Amino acid sequence: xxxxxxxxxxxxxxxxxxxxxxxxxxxxxxxxxxxxxxxxxxxxxxxxxxxxxxxxxxxxxxxxxxxxxxxxxxx
Numbered sequence: 001x002x003x004x005x006x007x008x009x010x011x012x013x014x015x016x017x018x019x020x021x022x023x024x025x026x027x028x029x030x031x032x033x034x035x036x037x038x039x040x041x042x043x044x045x046x047x048x049x050x051x052x053x054x055x056x057x058x059x060x061x062x063x064x065x066x067x068x069x070x071x072x073x074x075x
Contacts, residue, residue: 003023003058004021004023004062005021005023006020006021006062006066007019007020007022008020008070015034015035016033017073018030018031019032019067021059026044026046026047029041029042029044030044031066031067032070033071039067
């Protein structure tokens with residue numbers, strides 16, 4: 001069973017769309033591609049400052065999907 005889900009979002013503090021990665025009701029990370037910059041990722045802390053633990057292949061697939069999604073949906 002996959003533990004991660006993702007969604008493309010438009011937020012007010014970004015010019016382009018972002019790709020959010022979620023685990024249950026907590027945001028894990030956000031991938032963005034702003035004008036004049038490369039792809040960037042923001043990684044958020046887990047609850048109680050504990051470490052996130054995910055299947056590496058699943059997390060890598062989410063990152064790859066995020067880059068593909070943002071590349072195919074430029075704003």
